[in-house]
Amino acid sequence: xxxSALDLRQDAARLTARLVDFPSxxxxxxxxxxxxxxxxxxxxxxxxxxxxxNVVARTGLGRSERVILAGxxxxxPIAGNVPSRLDEHGVLWGCGTSDMKSGVAVQLRIAAxxxxxxxxxxxxxxxxxxxxxxxNGLGHLAEAHPDWLAGDFAxxxxxSQGQVEGGCQGTLRVHLRTEGVRAHSARGxxxxxxxxxxxxxxxRLAAYEPRRPVIDGLEYREGLNAVRIEGGVAGNVIPDAxxxxxxxxxxxxxxxxxxxxHVREVFEGCGVAELVVDDSSPGALPGLxxxxxxxxxxxxxxxxxPKFGWTDVSRFSALGVPAVNYGPGDPNLxxxxxxxxxxxxxxxxxxxxxxxxxx
Amino acid sequence: xxxSALDLRQDAARLTARLVDFPSxxxxxxxxxxxxxxxxxxxxxxxxxxxxxNVVARTGLGRSERVILAGxxxxxPIAGNVPSRLDEHGVLWGCGTSDMKSGVAVQLRIAAxxxxxxxxxxxxxxxxxxxxxxxNGLGHLAEAHPDWLAGDFAxxxxxSQGQVEGGCQGTLRVHLRTEGVRAHSARGxxxxxxxxxxxxxxxRLAAYEPRRPVIDGLEYREGLNAVRIEGGVAGNVIPDAxxxxxxxxxxxxxxxxxxxxHVREVFEGCGVAELVVDDSSPGALPGLxxxxxxxxxxxxxxxxxPKFGWTDVSRFSALGVPAVNYGPGDPNLxxxxxxxxxxxxxxxxxxxxxxxxxx
Numbered sequence: 146x147x148x149s150a151l152d153l154r155q156d157a158a159r160l161t162a163r164l165v166d167f168p169s170x171x172x173x174x175x176x177x178x179x180x181x182x183x184x185x186x187x188x189x190x191x192x193x194x195x196x197x198x199n200v201v202a203r204t205g206l207g208r209s210e211r212v213i214l215a216g217x218x219x220x221x222p223i224a225g226n227v228p229s230r231l232d233e234h235g236v237l238w239g240c241g242t243s244d245m246k247s248g249v250a251v252q253l254r255i256a257a258x259x260x261x262x263x264x265x266x267x268x269x270x271x272x273x274x275x276x277x278x279x280x281n282g283l284g285h286l287a288e289a290h291p292d293w294l295a296g297d298f299a300x301x302x303x304x305s306q307g308q309v310e311g312g313c314q315g316t317l318r319v320h321l322r323t324e325g326v327r328a329h330s331a332r333g334x335x336x337x338x339x340x341x342x343x344x345x346x347x348x349r350l351a352a353y354e355p356r357r358p359v360i361d362g363l364e365y366r367e368g369l370n371a372v373r374i375e376g377g378v379a380g381n382v383i384p385d386a387x388x389x390x391x392x393x394x395x396x397x398x399x400x401x402x403x404x405x406x407h408v409r410e411v412f413e414g415c416g417v418a419e420l421v422v423d424d425s426s427p428g429a430l431p432g433l434x435x436x437x438x439x440x441x442x443x444x445x446x447x448x449x450x451p452k453f454g455w456t457d458v459s460r461f462s463a464l465g466v467p468a469v470n471y472g473p474g475d476p477n478l479x480x481x482x483x484x485x486x487x488x489x490x491x492x493x494x495x496x497x498x499x500x501x502x503x504x
Numbered sequence: 505x506x507x508s509a510l511d512l513r514q515d516a517a518r519l520t521a522r523l524v525d526f527p528s529x530x531x532x533x534x535x536x537x538x539x540x541x542x543x544x545x546x547x548x549x550x551x552x553x554x555x556x557x558n559v560v561a562r563t564g565l566g567r568s569e570r571v572i573l574a575g576x577x578x579x580x581p582i583a584g585n586v587p588s589r590l591d592e593h594g595v596l597w598g599c600g601t602s603d604m605k606s607g608v609a610v611q612l613r614i615a616a617x618x619x620x621x622x623x624x625x626x627x628x629x630x631x632x633x634x635x636x637x638x639x640n641g642l643g644h645l646a647e648a649h650p651d652w653l654a655g656d657f658a659x660x661x662x663x664s665q666g667q668v669e670g671g672c673q674g675t676l677r678v679h680l681r682t683e684g685v686r687a688h689s690a691r692g693x694x695x696x697x698x699x700x701x702x703x704x705x706x707x708r709l710a711a712y713e714p715r716r717p718v719i720d721g722l723e724y725r726e727g728l729n730a731v732r733i734e735g736g737v738a739g740n741v742i743p744d745a746x747x748x749x750x751x752x753x754x755x756x757x758x759x760x761x762x763x764x765x766h767v768r769e770v771f772e773g774c775g776v777a778e779l780v781v782d783d784s785s786p787g788a789l790p791g792l793x794x795x796x797x798x799x800x801x802x803x804x805x806x807x808x809x810p811k812f813g814w815t816d817v818s819r820f821s822a823l824g825v826p827a828v829n830y831g832p833g834d835p836n837l838x839x840x841x842x843x844x845x846x847x848x849x850x851x852x853x854x855x856x857x858x859x860x861x862x863x
Binding site for chain 1: 714
């Protein structure tokens with residue numbers, strides 16, 4: 146068992162190493178949630194609550210704005226890359242260094258070192274982000290205690306290499322089924338080939354021209370892609386069914402319903418017998434026009450980028466809270482055996498956030 | 505254990521019932537092969553040889569022509585449909601009634617009752633027809649003892665409802681692979697979609713116009729069909745590979761090589777990265793112009809039909825022996841739980857063959 150105490154006086158880089166050495170694969174976060182809760186309860190300017198292994202701490206200074214700093218405390222399964230290792234270039238290696246114990250370290254440092262922020266703060270630490278959506282701790286909080294997540298703006302400290310990533314695209318996955326009539330392939334004219342019937346559908350996909358809309362100054366890029374195709378009964382049978390699974394990644398100016406309507410329209414008249422929605426998650430508008438967001442952008446600097454992949458900012462968006470990703474990790478290293486983070490970037494992010502919340 | 509003796513004095517319908525009640529699923533034919541061999545050895549006008557569970561019996565009358573009557577003694581797995589049952593309409597139910605113990609009964613009856621045929625006769629009883637091609641007893645005989653199968657014409661007593669089915673079509677199965685580049689579907693423009701790339705290939709299949717060549721007076725019908733399609737990595741990944749399995753059923757005026765060349769030509773220039781041959785079996789020309797075949801057609805009557813499915817007549821064809829299917833079973837009932845045969849048709853087939861071989 147690791148020593149359960151977290152020393153928030155350490156700098157964010159050392160604290161990251163400490164958190165990485167405190168394993169918390171999804172589903173096993175309790176010990177770390179306990180340690181986070183205990184450390185936060187030591188801070189007299191915060192009121193701390195807990196729901197499951199989700200810990201929420203808030204200032205209550207009566208400021209006119211409230212901002213949320215959120216991060217998940219779980220990691221993907223460890224792949225021989227714990228404990229952490231700091232190399233001679235100041236790079237910290239290990240599971241969760243990038244995604245996202247470095248971000249959690251920054252949250253904890255702000256909590257410990259900014260007792261009188263210029264905006265009220267809510268710190269959210271949640272579990273089960275790396276597994277199925279229905280287990281997600283932020284989702285559980287949003288359902289059970291939406292008031293704990295109330296605020297004007299949220300920063301999710303997911304890896305973004307110290308750049309602001311605004312909003313996120315939505316994702317819709319549908320199964321498109323074509324139909325035919327089975328027959329022995331030696332007497333193919335007695336059947337109707339469902340795989341051949343998928344041809345027009347694939348042609349429509351190949352010809353599709355995705356939009357690149359600009360929203361709040363960020364250019365999003367949509368995409369409509371077959372991610373799976375399956376058809377066939379046996380090597381000598383004309384198949385009576387074929388299913389193409391299509392993933393639509395769409396910019397956050399479309400709602401879930403609009404995205405589905407668009408997909409239906411794209412495949413109209415090309416022989417789809419059935420369209421079944423497999424998965425749907427809305428996008429999130431970047432919300433960069435909000436005063437708190439504008440101040441944040443000014444403080445952290447750089448050019449905000451759109452987020453193409455789906456992230457938990459969308460959960461805040463669904464609660465009416467504009468949100469961005471901003472964290473020290475590199476998203477391209479997340480979930481990899483050679484996951485790592487530049488310690489300098491951790492300190493840099495901590496410093497920028499402190500500047501935003503104190504100036 | 506069933507009584508091992510076969511009484512060839514019974515009529516072909518009763519003998520069929522006896523054979524059905526003598527289980528011989530593929531791989532378990534030894535007892536039945538023993539019984540067939542024993543019964544044939546009782547007939548002084550035949551010389552009997554054996555190779556594995558394959559039994560061959562021949563007359564040696566010095567006739568100018570030799571014809572072969574061939575049938576397999578195995579069945580598909582029994583499906584609660586043994587022992588046989590004769591209903592009040594003269595229909596015999598049970599596993600193998602149609603495919604093809606009724607045909608085997610006719611062979612045995614001809615062997616027993618036509619001691620001085622007008623053409624020399626070779627009776628072939630072989631195993632493992634219902635399983636993988638490399639196990640097929642006729643194939644083993646053709647390899648080890650091709651001289652045992654020498655002849656001018658062959659009749660395979662496979663189910664054909666008492667109609668002559670001439671030759672058989674060839675079959676070629678190929679895997680056509682398209683390629684792409686993997687990427688996260690949220691950043692689809694960084695990849696290339698291999699499923700989309702299969703669209704032109706499916707369009708080519710849908711537009712394909714199969715030939716209907718007439719050979720020896722029989723109209724064949726070719727067909728080119730996708731029988732399987734598979735592609736996809738995960739619900740959020742642009743797939744880098746897609747495989748379409750295509751089955752070409754071709755008329756016996758094409759050789760295997762010509763069939764493959766044709767398929768290559770059909771898919772030229774539509775983005776196929778790789779073509780792999782999965783399975784290839786040549787067709788068989790009907791050979792109905794041969795004098796023995798003409799006499800056979802006259803004796804049995806009816807209009808000969810082309811055989812679209814692949815059968816063992818092709819093995820005879822490869823040995824230079826024209827061959828047809830002619831048997832009392834119904835091919836549409838083969839392999840079914842409610843497999844059955846009209847006993848009248850068994851007697852009819854026996855009678856027609858006897859007429860051909862004695863008149």
